[in-house]
Amino acid sequence: MAASFIVGSESVRMLELGHPWIIADAYTKKWPAGQAGDLIELTDTSGRFVAMALLDPGERIVARVLARQRMVLDRGWIKKRLEAAIALRLNHAQLEETTAYRLVNAEGDGLPGLTVDRYGDYLMVQLYCGAWRRHLKLVTQTLQELLEPAGIYEKARPQKTRELEAESDSKKYGRLLVGSAAPEPLTVKENGLSFQVSLERGLNTGLFLDQRNNRRDLMARVAGKRVLNLFCYTGAFSVAAASAGASQVTSVDFSPSYLEIARNNFALNHLNPKRHEFLQGDCLAILEELGRNKRVFDVIVMDPPSFSTTSKSRFTTRGGTSDLVAAALKLLKDGGLLITCSNHQKVDLADYLKELRRGALQTGFSLQVVQLFGQPEDFPYPVTFPEGRYLKYAISVKGTL
16 A cells, blocks of 8 residues: 655646646655655545655655556556557657667656656656665666666666756766667767767766657758757757758857767768867857858857856857847848747746747847747647746747848
C-alpha cells in the first residue's frame, strides 16, 4: 500500500486541471518522511484520493503525478507507457531519413521527469528528478525488451549547468548503463543529413533534437542566400542551410571546439567548410565587427542558450534578446528573414514577442512575423501542462516603419 500524503486546496485545484506537478508549500512541509522515488497517494484534506505520484522530497517540485487512479509502478505499467510513447512517434512524427529523435518526452508521455532519446542504435536516458533513480533499472530493462538497442546510456544533469556549459564540452557526463559502447563520435541522420554526436562527452550530445522540423523549414528558404547563424553550436542549422544551396553560411560561436565540430559536420555532408565562414567569439561583438565591415545577410538565425556567460558579456533570454535583435537587424537586408528562437520554459510566447518588438523599435525597423513554430511531434505536451510548450521559433521579415 502506498502511503497517503495530503495536499492543499490549491494543489488539488491544479491536479484537477491536469497539471502533473506538486510544488512545495505549507502542506508539503508537513508530509511524513519519505525517500526519493517512493510511490505515494495524494489526497485532499478530507482524505479523498486524488492521484498517484513519485515523491522527490527536498526539491521545489516535491512530487510528480504518474496517474489519476491507483496503480503499481512495475514493469507492466512502465511497458504500457513506453509502448504508447513509441506508437505516438510511429504514427505522428515525420522521421523520414532521421535516426535521432526523442522517444519519451517526460510529462508529454506520462513519465514526468524522465526523457529517452534515440541516437541510431543507441538510447540516451536523462533523469530530471532524483525520484526516477530508484526505477532506472526497471526502465532500462523494459526499453531493452521493447527496442533491443545496442546500448543504453544515461547523461547526468548536474546542478550548475549554467556555469559548467562553457567548459563542459570535453568532460564525460554520459555513462553506459547496458549493452555495448557507442562509437565516439557517433554519426546519426536528421532529415537526410549526417551529424556527429557524443553519448559520453559534454552536457549535451551535440545535436538539439527539438529543432529538427525547424531546420527542415529553413532548408526551403535559403537557396542562393547569404546566411548568418549566431550561437551556431555544432552547426546543425548551418549544415542544413549550406546543403540546401545557401551561397555562403557564416557560423558564429564562442566555443572553438563547437566550431571544429561544425566544420566536421560540413565535411561529413560533403560540404567544403572552406567555402563558408566560421567566426569564433562573442556574438554581439562579432555583430559589431561585421557591421563595421558593411556586411549584409539575407537570412539571420539566432538560437541562443537561455543563459550564457563569456569573458566579454552575459546573455540571458529575458535580458539580451532585444539587444541581439537590434544588432542583427542592422546587418539584415530589407525584406530579409530574421529567425529567432528561445527554449526558455519560463518565457512565454507573448513576452518573447515583446522582446522582438523592443529590438525592432531600437533600430527603427519593422518586423512582420510570418511563421511561428515550436518543437516537433516527438516532443508532445499535454494541454494541461503549458510549461511543456517551451520552444519559440519565430520567422520575421524586416521592413521599415
